[in-house]
Structure formats: structure tokens, C-alpha cells
Amino acid sequence: MATLIPTFSTCAQRMTSGERRLAQRLEDKLEADYLLWYDVPIGAKRLHPDFILLHPLRGLIVLEVKDWKLTTIQQINRETVTLLTDAGMKSVDNPLEQARRYTLAINQQLEQDRLLVQSEGRYQGRLAFPYSYGVVLTNITRQQFEAEGGLQAVLTPNLIICQDEMYESVDDYTFQRRLWDLCTYSFGEPLTPTQLDRIRWHLFPDVRIVSKQLSLLPDVPEEATAMIALPDLLQVMDIQQEQLARSLGEGHRVIHGVAGSGKTLILVYRCLHMAQETTKPILVLCFNVSLAARLRQMLHAKGIGSDRVQVRHFHGWCGELLRRHRLPKPSANEFQGTAYVEAVVQRVIQGVDADIIPAGSYGAVLIDEGHDFRPEWLKLAAQMVDPVTKALLLLYDDAQTLYGETKRQRFSFKHLGIQAQGRTTVLKLNYRNTEEILALAFAFAKEVMTPTEDNEEDMPLLVQPQSAGRHGAKPEFIRLPSFRHETEYLAARLEQLHERGMPWNEMAIVYRAKWMAEQVYDRCQQAQIPVEWINKDKDSQFYDSAAPSVKLVTMHSSKGLEFPVVFIPGIGYLPNQHSTPEGEARLLYVAMTRAVDQLVMTCDRPSEFGQRLEVALRSQKP
Numbered sequence: 001m002a003t004l005i006p007t008f009s010t011c012a013q014r015m016t017s018g019e020r021r022l023a024q025r026l027e028d029k030l031e032a033d034y035l036l037w038y039d040v041p042i043g044a045k046r047l048h049p050d051f052i053l054l055h056p057l058r059g060l061i062v063l064e065v066k067d068w069k070l071t072t073i074q075q076i077n078r079e080t081v082t083l084l085t086d087a088g089m090k091s092v093d094n095p096l097e098q099a100r101r102y103t104l105a106i107n108q109q110l111e112q113d114r115l116l117v118q119s120e121g122r123y124q125g126r127l128a129f130p131y132s133y134g135v136v137l138t139n140i141t142r143q144q145f146e147a148e149g150g151l152q153a154v155l156t157p158n159l160i161i162c163q164d165e166m167y168e169s170v171d172d173y174t175f176q177r178r179l180w181d182l183c184t185y186s187f188g189e190p191l192t193p194t195q196l197d198r199i200r201w202h203l204f205p206d207v208r209i210v211s212k213q214l215s216l217l218p219d220v221p222e223e224a225t226a227m228i229a230l231p232d233l234l235q236v237m238d239i240q241q242e243q244l245a246r247s248l249g250e251g252h253r254v255i256h257g258v259a260g261s262g263k264t265l266i267l268v269y270r271c272l273h274m275a276q277e278t279t280k281p282i283l284v285l286c287f288n289v290s291l292a293a294r295l296r297q298m299l300h301a302k303g304i305g306s307d308r309v310q311v312r313h314f315h316g317w318c319g320e321l322l323r324r325h326r327l328p329k330p331s332a333n334e335f336q337g338t339a340y341v342e343a344v345v346q347r348v349i350q351g352v353d354a355d356i357i358p359a360g361s362y363g364a365v366l367i368d369e370g371h372d373f374r375p376e377w378l379k380l381a382a383q384m385v386d387p388v389t390k391a392l393l394l395l396y397d398d399a400q401t402l403y404g405e406t407k408r409q410r411f412s413f414k415h416l417g418i419q420a421q422g423r424t425t426v427l428k429l430n431y432r433n434t435e436e437i438l439a440l441a442f443a444f445a446k447e448v449m450t451p452t453e454d455n456e457e458d459m460p461l462l463v464q465p466q467s468a469g470r471h472g473a474k475p476e477f478i479r480l481p482s483f484r485h486e487t488e489y490l491a492a493r494l495e496q497l498h499e500r501g502m503p504w505n506e507m508a509i510v511y512r513a514k515w516m517a518e519q520v521y522d523r524c525q526q527a528q529i530p531v532e533w534i535n536k537d538k539d540s541q542f543y544d545s546a547a548p549s550v551k552l553v554t555m556h557s558s559k560g561l562e563f564p565v566v567f568i569p570g571i572g573y574l575p576n577q578h579s580t581p582e583g584e585a586r587l588l589y590v591a592m593t594r595a596v597d598q599l600v601m602t603c604d605r606p607s608e609f610g611q612r613l614e615v616a617l618r619s620q621k622p
């Protein structure tokens with residue numbers, strides 16, 4: 001069965017009946033290595049072919065679909081068709097010409113990529129795979145078509161697929177043959193997975209992942225791809241991510257994705273999409289101040305301003321609602337610390353219940369790192385979604401729960417007003433970390449975290465991540481005589497890496513206790529290493545990932561962030577005695593999975609977590 005993007009159930013409603021039939025035939029009668037897109041805009045010009053097919057051997061096929069009957073067509077020439085419709089006569093483009101133009105535009109775009117064209121021979125510089133186009137006439141049989149000389153004269157017969165050639169009863173091979181016949185030539189060499197990804201990169205700018213090499217051109221315009229040498233590795237969402245992102249559609253959606261599986265990526269895509277769909281403001285919520293800052297930067301890079309999408313950390317948003325609706329804040333004398341923060345949340349909940357704060361005021365609500373939200377917060381967030389769009393997206397990974405009680409409270413999404421059943425997707429593939437880092441983090445965490453039973457909505461709560469297969473250096477765990485030695489070692493490694501070309505802002509030190517950060521900070525200052533201590537105090541709330549400084553960040557605040565190099569000092573003091581071993585294990589798991597390429601941990605004394613790490617490291621392949 002071929003893969004249709006978006007999924008059939010999410011686009012069937014906007015399809016014509018002929019398109020629906022064709023989509024079902026294509027899905028059913030083509031094999032799993034066919035990719036199909038329905039009505040997905042292409043390139044910067046946002047061309048809208050009805051269907052695009054992509055296959056390693058058969059190449060690219062563009063299809064326009066028309067539900068016309070013979071009696072509908074009043075006149076036809078190479079450029080236009082005059083149709084008799086309920087609203088009178090209407091002139092439209094000749095669909096074959098339209099399909100040809102789309103194909104030509106795609107062709108021109110793809111020919112700019114040296115890895116997609118023939119490198120030698122008579123056709124040097126031309127696409128290295130077949131491409132073709134056609135028109136599907138879903139209500140005209142071949143016999144009717146052939147009986148109409150006028151149609152045949154302007155619609156090349158072999159580029160037309162007729163009603164009876166796409167009946168359900170047509171066998172798979174005959175149906176496929178009809179498609180292949182759209183193209184008069186074929187090449188021996190199938191497209192490689194890398195080439196298929198490059199084709200998607202060119203066609204669909206919205207699923208591009210900005211690589212470091214292209215970071216100066218976040219969304220490379222079509223004209224520019226010809227002028228710059230494209231890197232060999234162009235990254236796009238994988239097919240599951242793309243299908244999910246494009247199929248989110250209406251209603252509530254829940255995505256359970258392991259660390260580094262692209263949840264945030266999908267959230268940003270969804271924001272872009274919703275910003276075009278709704279005029280109401282869009283709300284993005286997360287728990288962390290630092291993650292909120294990263295999300296803002298990511299959205300900004302995609303050209304989405306704060307006027308369209310408001311990114312807030314949950315408690316900041318609650319405070320803002322009280323101010324906006326002139327509700328009194330709790331008294332600071334009565335409540336302190338977390339009790340104060342909770343009292344703010346309660347006032348907001350009461351404000352919504354009393355209709356002082358209007359529910360349903362956001363066109364969409366998207367929650368990142370939802371595992372850190374208490375049930376009543378999720379309920380509140382769900383109430384804020386416009387009941388017309390019902391656009392609620394909840395992303396979570398139970399393995400990263402940091403702020404819950406000892407064990408995450410069991411609750412049912414249904415009771416919170418979140419329709420998760422049948423609307424939950426699991427993403428297992430981790431793209432962020434090297435296989436070595438991920439294997440260590442999971443081996444360590446699975447020993448300590450207790451997987452809980454799936455709950456009533458069939459949501460797995462501890463998903464084993466799978467690596468996307470990138471390899472790198474083995475994580476390091478180094479014993480030193482004292483914490484002072486740890487800080488000196490760390491400073492020396494930072495300097496060494498920087499001298500070898502690693503930018504300061506691509507390195508982070510993730511710590512568990514404030515005293516550790518103080519010593520590390522002092523040591524870095526002495527060594528004149530630029531260092532930014534994120535969330536050091538209330539006034540340093542905003543962090544700039546691009547500023548040329550090493551980031552010093554708590555394990556809690558590191559959630560949702562990532563850095564090529566991560567140092568974790570003070571393993572000798574873990575688990576922290578003031579928390580539960582399980583909670584501490586989740587924290588260290590989160591910290592370790594922030595490292596994209598290199599992970600260095602240090603300790604100055606034996607500890608339970610140190611021992612576990614050593615065992616896990618020893619079991620890794622050399």
C-alpha cells in the first residue's frame with residue numbers, strides 16, 4: 001500500500017468524488033515504496049497539482065484530476081476548456097497544459113541540484129530519473145474519449161487515464177502499467193533514499209530542516225538554490241513526520257515522541273500552518289522559560305511574529321491572563337514560592353469558570369513538553385481552544401517528566417476534555433543524538449525508571465527510542481580527584497574545543513545544583529571563557545542561543561534545548577538526596593539527551609548514578 005500525504009481520512013472531505021476514488025486506487029494498487037501527495041503546495045511559487053507520485057524507479061508523476069462528463073465539456077483547445085456548470089459557462093485551463101506547466105516548473109527546480117542530474121553523456125545536466133504528467137478523467141471512459149475526436153486532438157491519449165482504467169476491479173499490474181505508460185522512457189538506476197529526500201527538500205520547503213550549512217539561508221528561495229552550492233546532506237522531515245504534520249487537521253491531536261524525535265519541529269510546522277488558517281491568535285505553551293525562548297527564536301526564523309503566535313511558559317501566561325482581565329493576584333504574604341504560583345493558576349481556573357476570562361479565545365493551542373503539565377493545567381489549556389477549530393496539539397514524552405510527583409499521576413485525557421483516543425501518534429525515532437549517546441542515556445534510564453502500564457487510552461508511557469543511525473564519539477565519563485578538578489578539566493576542554501573551531505554557543509554545561517554552577521561559572525570567568533548562566537536569577541529570563549557564549553543551564557531548564565557538545569559535571573553527587581531516584585534518573589536522561597554529538601560527564605567521588613553509568617558504558621560496543 002502506498003503512502004498518501006496527508007492521510008486519506010484527513011483530506012477526503014475536501015476531495016472531489018473522482019479525486020477520492022483515485023486516491024483510494026493509488027493507495028491500494030501501488031506498492032509501499034510509492035509516495036503520494038494530494039494537493040500539497042510545491043516550491044516557493046506554491047503550485048498546486050492535484051497529485052504528485054514519487055517512486056525510486058518510476059520517478060515523478062504529476063496528475064491533474066477532472067470529474068467532467070462529456071456533456072460538461074462545451075469547447076476545448078490546447079489552452080482552455082469551456083465548461084457548462086450549474087453557474088453557467090466557465091472557462092478553465094486545459095488540465096493537460098496545466099500538468100505540463102507544473103512538471104516543467106518542478107523539472108527546472110530539480111535540475112539545479114547536481115545530485116539529481118546526469119553527470120555525463122548526451123543528457124548531461126538533465127534529470128537522472130523519469131518524470132511525466134497526465135490527466136485523470138474520472139467520469140469519461142476510454143471508449144467515450146476515443147469517440148470524441150475533439151478531445152483526442154488536444155488531450156494526448158497516452159497522457160490520459162480514463163474512468164474505466166481506474167475501476168476497483170482493474171488489477172494492480174494493469175493499473176500500474178497505465179501510470180508507467182505516461183512516461184515514454186525509463187532509466188535503469190533507481191533513485192537512492194538520499195535523492196528522494198533531496199527531491200522532497202526542493203518540492204516542499206515547509207518540511208525542510210535547517211542545517212548548519214544552510215543556516216544563513218533558512219528558507220532557501222528557489223532562485224537562490226541555483227546560485228549556492230547545496231550541501232550533500234539536505235535534511236527534511238521523515239515520511240512519518242511529514243505525514244503527521246500535514247495530517248493534523250481538525251480536532252485534538254496528541255503526539256507521544258521520544259526525546260529528539262522532532263516534536264518541536266512538528267509544532268513549528270503546525271504553527272506556520274495554523275497562522276494561515278485562523279485569524280485568532282495562536283498560543284504555544286510550554287513549562288520552561290528557556291524552551292519558550294528557543295521556540296520564539298525558531299518561529300521568528302520562519303517569519304512568524306509574536307502578533308500571530310504567542311509563545312508563553314505556562315505560569316507566565318497565567319500571570320498575564322490575571323493582569324489582562326484585571327483579576328487580583330494572590331497575596332505574596334499569604335502564599336510563597338510554588339504555593340504562590342499554584343494560587344495564580346487557581347485564580348485563572350476560577351476566572352475561566354466564572355466567565356471573566358473567556359474560554360475558546362485562541363485559534364489553536366499547542367503544548368510542547370506536555371508531560372510537565374499537571375492535569376488541571378491541561379484542562380485549562382484545552383478550554384482555551386476555539387470550539388470551531390478544536391485545534392489542540394499536545395506533545396509529550398513521559399520519560400522526560402520532571403515536575404510531577406514521584407510517579408506521574410495517572411489521569412485520563414478524556415476527563416480533561418482532550419480527545420486523545422484514536423488521535424495519538426507515537427514517534428520512536430530519535431534524530432538528535434548519536435547512537436552512542438542515545439544508547440547510553442536509555443541504558444542508564446531504563447534501569448531506574450519504572451515503565452507504567454499503558455492507560456485506558458492506549459498511550460504507551462515509556463517508549464524505547466530508536467536511533468536514526470548517526471554515529472559519533474563514545475560518551476565520556478571521567479573521574480577526577482575533586483570538584484575543583486572537574487571545573488578545571490571542563491574549562492580546559494572548552495578552550496581546546498573552541499581552539500579547534502567549535503563556536504562557544506554550541507557548547508553547554510548542564511548542572512544539577514546551584515553550587516556546582518557557581519564554581520563552574522567562576523572557573524570559566526577566570527579562564528576568560530564567555531559564559532551565559534541561563535536563569536541565574538529572575539532577571540535573566542531570556543536566553544539568546546546565538547550569542548557567542550557557552551551556556552550554563554540547570555538540568556530542568558535544559559529540557560527542549562540541544563547543543564552539539566554537552567558537559568555534565570557533578571555526577572558524584574547524583575542522585576540528589578532531596579528527590580526520588582526515579583525523578584533524578586529522568587533529569588539525567590533529559591540532560592544527556594541534549595547532546596547532539598559529544599557528551600562528557602565528570603565526577604569526583606563514587607555515586608549510585610556514577611556506577612550505573614559505568615556499567616552502561618562498559619556494555620557499549622568499543
Ligand SMILES: Nc1ncnc2c1ncn2[C@@H]1O[C@H](COP(=O)(O)OP(=O)(O)OP(=O)(O)O)[C@@H](O)[C@H]1O
Binds near residue numbers: 260
Ligand atoms: N527527520 C529528521 N531528519 C533530521 N533531523 C531531524 C529530523 N527530525 C528532527 N530532527 C532534528 O532532531 C533534533 C531534535 O528535534 P526536536 O527538538 O524537534 O525534538 P523533540 O522531540 O522536541 O525533542 P525533546 O523532547 O528531546 O526536546 C533537532 O535538531 C531536529 O532538527
